[in-house]
Amino acid sequence: MYGDQETIRRILTQHGDTWAVVGLSGNQERAAYGVARVLQRFGKRVVPVHPKAETVHGEPGYASLEEVPFKVDVVDVFVNSELAGAVADQAAAVGADAVWFQLGVIDPEAYERTRAAGLDMVMDRCPAIEIPGLSGRP
Numbered sequence: 001m002y003g004d005q006e007t008i009r010r011i012l013t014q015h016g017d018t019w020a021v022v023g024l025s026g027n028q029e030r031a032a033y034g035v036a037r038v039l040q041r042f043g044k045r046v047v048p049v050h051p052k053a054e055t056v057h058g059e060p061g062y063a064s065l066e067e068v069p070f071k072v073d074v075v076d077v078f079v080n081s082e083l084a085g086a087v088a089d090q091a092a093a094v095g096a097d098a099v100w101f102q103l104g105v106i107d108p109e110a111y112e113r114t115r116a117a118g119l120d121m122v123m124d125r126c127p128a129i130e131i132p133g134l135s136g137r138p
Contacts, residue, residue: 002101002111002123008130011120015097016073017044020065022087023078024048026056031102032078038128039076047072065090074098076127077105085110092117102126 019039024032025048036046036057047068048054048061055061062068065075065087075091077084077100084101088110091099099114101107101123114121 002106002108002121003125007120008122008125009134011074011098011100011122012127012131012134015120016071018047018070018072019044019074019076020047020049020062020068020072020091020096021076021078022049022065024056024061025050025052026054030078035076035078035102035126035128038131042131065094065096068094072096074100076100076102078102079105081105081107085113088114088121092119098122100125100127 021032021036024036039046040057046057046059048056048059049065050061051063053061053063075096077087079087084105085107088099098120103124103126106124111121111123
């Protein structure tokens with residue numbers, strides 16, 4: 001419902017390669033850490049966004065999306081559903097092209113706002129699961 005295959009393909013292949021991963025820290029036990037590594041293996045630049053602003057996978061981190069000093073194409077959200085809507089709004093405000101809510105992160109109102117703002121959006125899916133199945137870039 002919130003992640004049709006065409007939108008998933010478009011985000012993974014056409015929206016650019018700079019992904020801000022909100023919730024990514026140096027904690028190797030967290031899902032964001034492994035997903036970010038997979039995104040890097042598939043050629044994405046991963047930008048950690050976390051209050052700790054740690055360097056992760058060789059990329060310097062930022063405390064918020066607003067602090068990232070360059071264009072972010074996709075915002076991948078690893079925060080709980082109660083906080084995710086505000087992150088989606090920030091993604092639209094900083095000019096991102098797409099928002100991706102991870103597995104278990106669901107906010108239908110944020111989905112509607114984000115789509116109304118002209119961004120592509122996927123919810124309750126994982127790019128690390130989806131990206132290996134794509135057969136090249138269009």
